[in-house]
Amino acid sequence: MPNIYEDLHQFSSYVPPIDLTFHQYVLLTDEPLLVHTGSIQQVEALIPQLKNVLDGRQLKYIFISHFESDECGGLSLILKHFPEAKPICSEVTARQLSGFGITNEAISKKPGEKLTTDGYELEFINYPSEMHLWEGLLLVENKRGIFFSSDLVFRFGKASGTVIEGNWQTEVNGITLEQVSDPERRTKLQQTLSQLNPAFVAAGHGPCIRL
Secondary structure, three states: EEEOOOOOOEEEEEEEHEEEEEEEEEEOOOOOOEEEEOHHHHHHHHHHHHHHHOOOOOOOEEEOOOOOHHHOHHHHHHHHHHHOOEEEEOOOHHHHHHHHHOOOOOEOOOOOOOEOOOOOOOEEEEEEEEEEEEEEEEEOOOOOOEOOOOOOEEEEOOOOEEEEEHHHHHHHHHOOOOOOOHHHHHHHHHHHHHHHOOOOOEEEEEEEEEE
């Protein structure tokens, strides 16, 4: 799988009935990071591709933005193949993973915290995700300027390997009440994101965006 931006690799699956592409990403460093697992069906196709890209490296971390099937539905299967990998998520997501018997070893992070290795610096941002507004996390990789948008930057259609040119503030302004259903929390999130200056948006669905 070719890298889509520097040492970031994208894995994609397209679901025709809903005209939507689902992406997972690997930041290929000495301590590889997987962003999202896909659903249990998607991860079955992901695992051989992931092993091919890792080329003998051990997966170090798995970032999960929030508790939903395409973000972490395949986590239990990933952990069977990469038992040393540690999920990184919010406290709420960690409780859900534990309550469903998936893992008790998730690393909980709070907004504003960072995780730094020789290869990357991860910074976590509050994400009131989906209709329940459960506490999730958004992820910025500061060394490369990559923003992992989860469900916030969202477009339909086939988009495997697709990168378009865009404007960061336009994407921030385009966050809808369907994505963050509380107007006050949406506005607060938009204000937080407006302070960022990423170079690349790794979208959860649809094309990635070069800024």
